[in-house]
Amino acid sequence: MSALQEKSQVFVAEPFQPESDTVIDCAVNKIYYGDFLAVRDSVVPIEKKKITGFIGPSGCGKSTVLRSLNRMNDLIDIFRFEGSVMYHGQDIYAKKVDPVVVRRYIGMVFQQPNPFSMSIYDNVAFGLRLNKYKGNMDERVETALKHAALWKEVKDKLKNSGLSLSGGQQQRLCIARAVATEPDVLLMDEPCSALDPIATRMVEELMLQLKENYTLALVTHNMQQATRVADTTAFFSVDISQGGRTGYLVEMGPTQQVFEAPRESLTKDYISGQFS
Amino acid sequence: MAFQFPKSSETESSASRPPSAFDSASDIIFRRLAWTCAALIIGLVAYILWALGIQALPAIGEHGIGFVTGTTWHASQDAFGILPEIWGTLYSSLLALLIGGLFGITIAIFLTQDFIHHRLASVFRTIVEMLAAIPSVVYGLWGIFVVIPLIKPIAAWLHETLGWFPLFSTDLAGPGLAPAVLVLAIMILPTVAAISVDALRRIPYKVKEAAYGMGTTKWEAILKVMLPSSSSGLLAALVLGFGRALGETMALAMLIGNSNQISLSLFSPANTLASLLASNFPEAGKLEVQALMYAALVLLAITLIVNIVGLGIQQYTVRKFEGKL
Ligand SMILES: Nc1ncnc2c1ncn2[C@@H]1O[C@H](COP(=O)(O)OP(=O)(O)OP(=O)(O)O)[C@@H](O)[C@H]1O
Ligand SMILES: [Mg+2]
Numbered sequence: 099m100s101a102l103q104e105k106s107q108v109f110v111a112e113p114f115q116p117e118s119d120t121v122i123d124c125a126v127n128k129i130y131y132g133d134f135l136a137v138r139d140s141v142v143p144i145e146k147k148k149i150t151g152f153i154g155p156s157g158c159g160k161s162t163v164l165r166s167l168n169r170m171n172d173l174i175d176i177f178r179f180e181g182s183v184m185y186h187g188q189d190i191y192a193k194k195v196d197p198v199v200v201r202r203y204i205g206m207v208f209q210q211p212n213p214f215s216m217s218i219y220d221n222v223a224f225g226l227r228l229n230k231y232k233g234n235m236d237e238r239v240e241t242a243l244k245h246a247a248l249w250k251e252v253k254d255k256l257k258n259s260g261l262s263l264s265g266g267q268q269q270r271l272c273i274a275r276a277v278a279t280e281p282d283v284l285l286m287d288e289p290c291s292a293l294d295p296i297a298t299r300m301v302e303e304l305m306l307q308l309k310e311n312y313t314l315a316l317v318t319h320n321m322q323q324a325t326r327v328a329d330t331t332a333f334f335s336v337d338i339s340q341g342g343r344t345g346y347l348v349e350m351g352p353t354q355q356v357f358e359a360p361r362e363s364l365t366k367d368y369i370s371g372q373f374s
Numbered sequence: 375m376a377f378q379f380p381k382s383s384e385t386e387s388s389a390s391r392p393p394s395a396f397d398s399a400s401d402i403i404f405r406r407l408a409w410t411c412a413a414l415i416i417g418l419v420a421y422i423l424w425a426l427g428i429q430a431l432p433a434i435g436e437h438g439i440g441f442v443t444g445t446t447w448h449a450s451q452d453a454f455g456i457l458p459e460i461w462g463t464l465y466s467s468l469l470a471l472l473i474g475g476l477f478g479i480t481i482a483i484f485l486t487q488d489f490i491h492h493r494l495a496s497v498f499r500t501i502v503e504m505l506a507a508i509p510s511v512v513y514g515l516w517g518i519f520v521v522i523p524l525i526k527p528i529a530a531w532l533h534e535t536l537g538w539f540p541l542f543s544t545d546l547a548g549p550g551l552a553p554a555v556l557v558l559a560i561m562i563l564p565t566v567a568a569i570s571v572d573a574l575r576r577i578p579y580k581v582k583e584a585a586y587g588m589g590t591t592k593w594e595a596i597l598k599v600m601l602p603s604s605s606s607g608l609l610a611a612l613v614l615g616f617g618r619a620l621g622e623t624m625a626l627a628m629l630i631g632n633s634n635q636i637s638l639s640l641f642s643p644a645n646t647l648a649s650l651l652a653s654n655f656p657e658a659g660k661l662e663v664q665a666l667m668y669a670a671l672v673l674l675a676i677t678l679i680v681n682i683v684g685l686g687i688q689q690y691t692v693r694k695f696e697g698k699l
Contacts, residue, residue, distance in 0.1 A: 173586055175488075202589035212580035215603045224598070225588050259694065272584070 109337065110139045112361070114350035116330065119146040121283055121313045122167055122204075127181035129162055131174065135340075136162050140347035142332055144283065149309050151328030151353065152317045155368065158334040159345025160317045161209065164285050167315065168204035169197035185283075202229065205281035207289045209317075211268035213260035213275070218243075218252050221260040221271055225279040238278060245307070246274035247300030266293045273301060283313045290323065302327050321369060324353065331356040333365045423674070430667035441668055447634055447650070449658065454665040456672060458634040462644035463676065466551060466630065467619035469640075470558035474619075475612050477559070478566025482611075485567075486574040487596055499571060506564035514628030517557040518549075522629075525552055529641045546641035549631035555640070557625050562615040569614060573607020574600060606692040613684030620677050623648040647673040 122144040129137040137159035144150050144167070152160040162171065169190060171177040182189045190200045205225075213221050222239045231238070239256075243249040248270040252263070260271050269292045276284060286305075290298040305314055305327050318324050324331055332350040336343050349356060349365045360366045393401075433441070437454055444455015481502060485495045529546035536542045546552060577600060585599040601608065631643020632653055651666055651673075658666060 168587075170583065170587060173583060198586075198589055198591050200589075201587060205589075206587040208580065208583060208587065210580055212578070212584040214581065214584065214599055215605075228588060228590060228594065228598075275588070 108139065108340070109346065109348070111141070111347040111349055113141045114143060114330070114332075116143055116145045118148065120144060121146045121185065122315075123182075123184040124163065124167060125181045125183075126163060126166065126179075128178075129159070129166060129171075129180070130176075130178040132176040135342055135344045137334075137345045138337075140334070140345075142347060142350065144313060144315050145330060146313055147309055147311065148329040149305055149314045149316055149327050151324040151331045152315065152334065153319070153321070153324050153331060153368075154334035154345070154348075155336060156319075157343060157345070158336045160334055161287050162345065163334070164287055164315060164317050165206070167283070167285055168201050168206055170201070170206060172197050202279075203281055204283040204285060205276045205279065207269075207273050207276045207284070207286040209287045209291065211265055211272050211292060213263070213268050213271050215259060215261055217257050218260050218263070218271060219256040222274045222278050224275060229279055231279070239274075242274040242278035243271075245277055245304045246270040247297050247304070248274055266297060269293060270297060270301070273304070277304070277308065280308075280312060283315070284308065285315050287317045288319060289316070290318070290320065298323070321357075325357055328353045333360075333362075333368065335364055335368070423671075426667055426671050426674070430664060430671050433661075433664035433668040437665070437668070441665070442672060445634065445636065447654075449654075449662040449665075452661060454662070454668075456647065456650070456669050458636050459645050459647045459650045459669065460672065460676070461636045462551075462630065463620060463646040463648070463673070466555050466558060466626070466644065466646060467616055469551075469555040470562060470619045471612060471616045472559075473555070474559035474562040474615055475566050478563045478611065478615065479570050479608060481563070481567045482570030482574055483596055483600075485571055487592065487600065499568070502564050502567050504564075505560065506568075510561070510622065510624040511628070513557050513561055514625040517553050517625060517629040521553045521556055522546075522548060525556070533641060540638040541640050544637065544639040544642040547643070549629050550641050550643045551630065552640045554626050554630040554644075557629055558619050558622055561622060561625065562618045565618055566611045566615040569611035570604075570608050573604040573611065576607065577603045606688050609684065609688045609691060613681060613688070616680055616684070617677055620673070620680065621648055623652045627652045647676075 120143040124140075124142040124144065126137055126140040126142070128135060128139075140163065142150075142152075142163060152164060154160055165171045166179055167183060171179070179191055181191075183191055185200070185204070188195070190197075214224065216224075219239055222242050223235055226235060226238055240249060240253075243252060248267060251267060252258075252271075260268065263271060269289065273286075273289060290301055293301065302323065305316065308314060309329075316324075316328060318328075329352065330350065331353040333348045333356060334345050335348045337346050338344075349360060349362045351361075356365060357369055360369065433454070437444070441454055441456060442460065443457055444453070445457050446453045446455050447459075448454075481498075484490070485499055490498070526546055529542075529552060532542045533545045581599065581603055582595065585595040590598065626646050627649040630645060630649055632645050632649060633643035634645055635642065637644065647669055651670055654662065654666060
C-alpha cells in the first residue's frame with residue numbers, strides 16, 4: 099500500500115461551513131501531549147452569538163480542543179499544537195500573540211469547580227478587578243451571581259470563603275466568576291456535571307441569555323443538554339486504527355441535523371447509545 | 375461480640391468482610407502507640423519547664439519582675455536584668471525574619487511557579503536545604519571573617535551620611551547587630567524556603583488553571599491567587615523561621631558583640647537571651663546560674679507566646695481564606 103493510499107484512508111470530517119459569521123476558526127492539524135497524538139485533522143468553526151456543543155465519548159479530545167481555543171493548554175509543557183486558531187482574523191497561536199490577552203477575551207469554565215481561596219464576592223469580582231473595571235462592582239457581582247443561579251443562596255454570606263460552598267455551589271460560583279466580565283467568547287467544559295437538574299436548567303437559561311450578545315462553546319456528555327442549548331454540534335470520536343487513541347472530528351453541523359439525520363453511522367450509534 | 379452484617383446466600387460471592395481480629399488489634403495498638411508518643415512529648419516539655427523552674431525559683435523569688443525590666447547584668451554585684459537581652463532577641467529575630475522571610479518566600483515562588491525547569495528547581499531546592507546542615511559555629515566564623523569585613527565600609531558610609539537616622543546612629547566597630555542579623559537571616563532562610571515551597575506545591579493544579587484562565591499574567595496569578603491560597607502555609611513557614619531565630623545561639627554569641635544595651639542602631643553591639651546563656655554559663659557562680667535559669671524560662675516563654683500567636687494568626691487565615699470553618 100502506498101503512502102498516499104494510506105493517507106487517504108484517514109478519516110477527515112466534511113468541513114462544516116456555517117451560514118452565519120464565525121468568531122473562531124479552529125483548524126487542528128495535530129495536537130500532541132509529548133509523543134501522544136491526542137487529536138488530529140479537525141476543523142471546528144465557532145459561530146458568532148451561537149452555542150457550539152462538543153459531544154463524544156470520554157477521552158476523544160473534546161476538552162483538549164476546547165482548551166486550545168484560548169491557549170489554556172499552554173500551561174502543560176508537553177502540549178504541542180499544530181494548526182491555527184483564527185480569532186477575529188488573527189491566529190492566536192502566532193508568535194507575537196500574548197496568551198494572557200487571548201484569555202481575557204475568551205473565558206473559560208472548567209470541568210471541576212476551582213474557586214479561589216477568597217471570599218465569594220472577591221471570587222466574582224476577580225476578573226472585574228483584573229480588567230480594571232471602573233463601573234459599579236457590587237451591581238455587576240450581583241448580576242453575575244444571579245445569572246449563575248447562586249445569588250439566593252449566598253446573598254447573605256458574600257464575605258464567606260468560596261471554598262465553604264458545596265461542590266455544585268462552587269461550580270456555579272466559577273460560572274459567575276467567568277461571566278462577570280462578559281467575555282467575548284465563553285468556553286465551558288461540562289459546566290453542569292456537578293449540578294442538580296434545577297441548577298442545570300438555570301445555567302442553560304443563562305447560556306441562552308448570554309448567546310444574545312456573546313459566543314459560547316460547550317462540552318457536554320448530556321445529549322439532552324446539547325439538543326436543548328446547542329445551535330451547532332460537533333461530534334468527536336476516538337480513532338484506534340492508527341495505533342494509539344487519537345481523537346478527531348467525525349461530524350459537525352446544525353444540532354437538529356446531527357441528532358436527527360446524522361451523516362456518519364458512528365454519530366448515529368453514539369447518539370442512540372449503541373456502541374460497537 | 376462485634377457487630378456482624380448478616381451473611382446471606384445472596385452475598386456468598388461478595389468479598390465484603392469485617393476487618394479481621396488481627397487488623398482490629400493492630401489498629402488499637404497503633405492508636406495507643408501514637409497516644410503514648412504524644413503524651414511523652416507533652417511530658418518532656420512539662421519536665422523541662424519544671425526542671426528549669428525549680429532551679430530558677432530562688433532567682434525568681436529574689437529578683438521578681440525587676441529581672442525582666444532591669445538593664446544591667448553584673449554577677450559580682452548580684453545585679454541581674456535582662457531587658458537588653460529581651461530587646462536584642464526580639465529585634466534581631468524580627469529583622470532576620472524580615473530579610474530571611476522575604477528571600478525565603480521569593481525563592482519558594484521562584485522554585486515552584488515554573489520559572490525554571492522542575493529538575494533544576496529540585497537541584498536548587500537541595501542546595502537551599504543544605505544551608506540548614508551547616509553547623510552554627512561555621513556560620514559564626516564566616517560572619518566574623520567574611521560578613522563583618524564586608525559590611526564595615528558600608529556601615530561606615532551609612533553612619534557618616536545618614537547618621538541622624540536611628541538605624542544608623544552608631545558605627546560598626548566589629549561584632550554587632552547587622553552582621554548577626556544577616557547571618558541569622560541566612561540561617562532561617564532554608565526553613566522558610568522549604569516550608570513555603572511545600573505550601574505553594576500544595577495548591578491544586580486546577581487553582582492555577584483558574585487563575586491563568588481568567589487571563590492573569592504570571593505576576594498577577596502569583597500575587598493575587600497563589601500567595602493567598604497558600605497563606606496559612608507561608609505563615610507557618612514564617613513562624614517556624616522566627617522560632618529558629620529566637621533560639622539561635624552559637625552564631626549570635628560570636629557575632630552580636632554581647633553588650634548589654636538597648637539601641638535601635640543596626641551597627642551597635644547587642645545581646646540576646648540565648649547568647650547570654652551560652653556565654654555566661656561556663657563561669658557562672660551559684661547565684662548567676664539561678665539567674666540564667668530564670669532567663670532561660672523567659673526565653674522559653676517568649677518562644678511559646680510567639681508560636682501561640684503565630685498559630686492563632688494561621689488559624690485565622692485558614693478560616694478566612696480557605697473556608698474551613
Ligand atoms: N495533561 C495531559 N497530559 C497528557 N495527556 C493528556 C493530558 N490531558 C489529556 N490527555 C490525553 O488526551 C486525550 C484527550 O483528553 P481530553 O481530556 O481532551 O478528553 P475528553 O474528550 O475531554 O474526555 P472527557 O469526556 O472524559 O472529559 C486523552 O487520551 C488523555 O489521556
Ligand atoms: Mg473533558
